Amino acid sequence: GAGVSQTPSNKVTEKGKYVELRCDPISGHTALYWYRQSLGQGPEFLIYFQGTGAADDSGLPNDRFFAVRPEGSVSTLKIQRTERGDSAVYLCASSFANPYEQYFGPGTRLTVT
Amino acid sequence: GQQVMQIPQYQHVQEGEDFTTYCNSSTTLSNIQWYKQRPGGHPVFLIQLVKSGEVKKQKRLTFQFGEAKKNSSLHITATQTTDVGTYFCAGWGSNYKLTFGKGTLLTVNP
Numbered sequence: 001g002a003g004v005s006q007t008p009s010n011k012v013t014e015k016g017k018y019v020e021l022r023c024d025p026i027s028g029h030t031a032l033y034w035y036r037q038s039l040g041q042g043p044e045f046l047i048y049f050q051g052t053g054a055a056d057d058s059g060l061p062n063d064r065f066f067a068v069r070p071e072g073s074v075s076t077l078k079i080q081r082t083e084r085g086d087s088a089v090y091l092c093a094s095s096f097a098n099p100y101e102q103y104f105g106p107g108t109r110l111t112v113t
Numbered sequence: 114g115q116q117v118m119q120i121p122q123y124q125h126v127q128e129g130e131d132f133t134t135y136c137n138s139s140t141t142l143s144n145i146q147w148y149k150q151r152p153g154g155h156p157v158f159l160i161q162l163v164k165s166g167e168v169k170k171q172k173r174l175t176f177q178f179g180e181a182k183k184n185s186s187l188h189i190t191a192t193q194t195t196d197v198g199t200y201f202c203a204g205w206g207s208n209y210k211l212t213f214g215k216g217t218l219l220t221v222n223p
Contacts, residue, residue, distance in 0.1 A: 033211070042117075042201050042213030043156060056210055091155060099144060099205045101158040 002026070004105035006092050012111045013082055021077040021108045025094030032075050033102060034067055035091040043091055049075060050098065082112045115140050115206045119214035127222050132189040134217035136202035143205045145178055145185045150216070151198040159187075159200075194221050 005024040013019050025032050030051055035043035045059040049069045057067070064082075069075040079086055089109050093102040116139040126132055136145070144163040148156035160169055162178035162185060169176045175188045185202055199216040206212065 035213075040215070042203070042215050045210050045212065048210065056208065058210070093156075098209050099211070101146065101161060102156075102211070103158070104148075104155040106155050 006105040023092030029094035031095040117214040
């Protein structure tokens with residue numbers, strides 16, 4: 001069956017611009033997670049959705065980052081006023097429930113110039 | 114907050130040699146998961162350990178969860194070139210947030 005998909009696969013933006021990253025989880029998975037991975041590091045937790053609601057957003061670095069999942073399936077991670085330090089691979093994962101195994105998407109590589 | 118540490122950071126072995134990576138948490142974990150990430154790829158789930166002292170095997174891979182549920186290890190017997198990648202442990206704490214270690218990058222010389 002289809003796995004987790006993420007679009008775009010690559011995004012290059014200028015400092016100060018707004019970006020949106022999309023995640024399509026596996027059908028039927030109620031739990032959805034966003035992570036950020038820098039080179040040589042493990043995935044860093046950003047936010048966890050259970051259904052439509054953000055159950056834990058404690059990993060969001062600051063108020064420039066926001067995520068939504070309005071219908072309990074597709075999620076969008078939004079970053080305002082991007083900074084060079086935001087450059088990383090943004091990974092989305094979904095799970096049947098928490099804390100079961102997570103299925104990761106291929107990620108979006110964000111580069112802020 | 115919860116921290117998960119892994120050692121070693123890198124390991125280079127000759128094909129056929131064994132490999133072990135160790136994972137330690139600053140807090141007691143409810144369970145621990147292991148993932149493998151191939152170069153240029155995304156993390157792929159390998160296994161989840163829940164019980165204190167649990168040992169699970171997958172072919173040449175052996176996973177252990179410590180008695181105190183604060184440490185874990187992954188051992189690969191007779192490595193193959195297909196084992197190349199970064200192995201991450203990730204721990205679930207009391208807040209149901211998965212915390213990843215930095216990973217161990219395994220390279221295998223054929």
